[in-house]
Amino acid sequence: MFSKGAKSHFALAVVFMASLLQACSGGGSNDSVEVDPNTVSIGGTIEGLAGEITVSINGSEEVLNTNGDFTFSTRVTIQEDFVIRLVDAPTGLVCSIENSSGTATANISNVAISCSGLEARAYSLNNLGFSEESPSVLTFAFHLVNRITGRAIEDLTTDNVTDYLIVTENQLPISKTESFLEVDPLVGLNATYTTVFAIDISASLTQANLAQVVSSIKDTVADANGNSLLEANQRVSIFTFDSTIENILEPSQDIQNIFDALDNIEVGGNSTNLFGAIKQSADSWTNEVSPDLISYGSLILFTDGNDNSELVSKDEALSSVASKDVYFIVLGNESNTDTLAEFTPESNIFSIEDFNELNTVLSSALDFAKSYENGLYVLSYATPKRAGNHLLTIAPNDDYDCNTSVNDAETQQMSDTGFISDCIDSVSHNFDANGYTDISPQLELSGVKTTISTSADWQARVRWTNSDVDLSWQVERCIGDISYSLSEDKKIATFERQIDDFSMVYIKVTDENSSVSEEGYLQMSSTEGDFKLVKNQRNSDLCNR
Secondary structure (H helix, E strand, C coil): CECCCCECCCCCECCCECCCCCCCCCCCCCCCCCCCCCEECEEEEEECCCCCEEEEECCEEEEECCEEEEECCCCEECCCEEEEEEEECCCCCEEEEECCEEECCCCEEEEEEEEECCCCCCEEEEEEEEEEECCCEEEEEEEEEECCCCCECCCCCCCCHHHHEEEEECCEECCCCCCEEEEEEHHHCCEEEEEEEEEECCCCCCHHHHHHHHHHHHHHHECCCCCECECCCEEEEEEEECCCEEEEEEEECCHHHHHHHHHCCCCCCCCCCHHHHHHHHHHCCCCEECCCCEEEEEEEEEECCCCCCCCCCHHHHHHHCCCCEEEEEEECCCCCHHHHCCCCCHHHEEEECCHHHHHHHHHHHHHHHHHHHHCEEEEEEECCCCCCEEEEEEEECCCECCCCCCCHHHHHHHHHHCCCCCCCCCEEEEEECCCCCCCCCEEEEECCCEECCCEEEEEEEEECCCCCCCEEEEEEEEECCEEEEECCCCCEEEEEECCCCCEEEEEEEEECCCCCEEEEEEEECCCCHHHHHCCCCCHHHHCCC
16 A cells, blocks of 8 residues: 555455356357257357457357357358358457358368457456345455456446446346445555565675665655655564564554664575565465455565575465465575466566666566555445345456466466466355345445554445435544545545644544434554553543543
């Protein structure tokens, strides 16, 4: 959650993502169906498709909607001539067909359709968590990753969700009138985000190079004047490692604490416990999405070597990074990047030989990770089901499934292993609707509860209603001095701390039309220690309520 950018790979939503296979064509062949032995099949490959096209085989029309291999449902009698023509395509998409005619002497698999003119879409759906909430809401957290660029999609909203996702219930489209589907970025909710830096201090790293690593991290968390670049709900943690691993900074927002920890780092011994550092750093936070807790993090590890301590196995380290975003910044050319690629996609590995490039590379890495932070979403679905077992499925609405490569790295993976790793076409969850009841309008108030940032945004919205809302904010100063301003639509309040001392306000928001309301407390200070002093005191007592 860096204001200047960050790079991370990871990813609440109510959908079950499991088995929605996107067909490669409108009519794929079915092996269980008997075919006329006097006929042959016609197929081939299609690339560059964006959307769907309609083609005809001797006048019989079929739809193609996914790139890769295809086989038409229409079969042709042996020795019969065939002609394949383009019937319809999206505006701006130009397609050509090679080997589009001939005589069907045997099964044909060399039809080649090439399209261009529109940007093709290829996504992977990363599952981060699923839960059920009373009275009938399913929630699911996810990333939707652009496989072509490697970045997460950052502009997903409730209004455009169908452009990116296909959501079905029992393999049928969800009801638009009897259910509610909402998508929200996780950064706008009551979430905590931890950025973990792990620094290799083994003796192969010079003190001068270590100083450059320290300086580059400082530049990512504060500007030239020492002002924090961290988001209001972001914390930083720091580990160092040689043969031993030390957590030199617990999660903190305090820039001075972060700088002090970095300034005390020195070059250590000649052994590198790389796998142990990966494991311990990744274990230091939990990715969790539930009605009570939303937490997320990423690991950025600097190293100039390989694991030579053998204190922790590679399998142990791999187990710890499962479903977590990990980034490696490789210093020099001694590290085995093939080994590192077992822990994270190759796009998350940044190599430099000239330390003068370090700031640029770290900035690029953080910017890449930022897309995953901004692209972390919660999908909430209020189902109309009131009994029985059901299946909710969510899948990307794209042009390439995970059986077709879209870049050189995926092509190499297909060649090496026969499949594309880190690619998910759909995810599904079963749910039991017995006991589910109707949902009522609900006002949701979200925002960070404690922060040493000078400003913080709170958001209010009324969920599970199609009616207009009329929000009113009640803000009472409890301690210190915090001012606030409202957005034009009154959905967002921006709070500004006016003094360095501990300050606190009581917040209540009401929708005048539905009479639903929600309340909360915001604590702000220039030092984290102030929050520890009031940790065991009730907010209502601090505010004399």
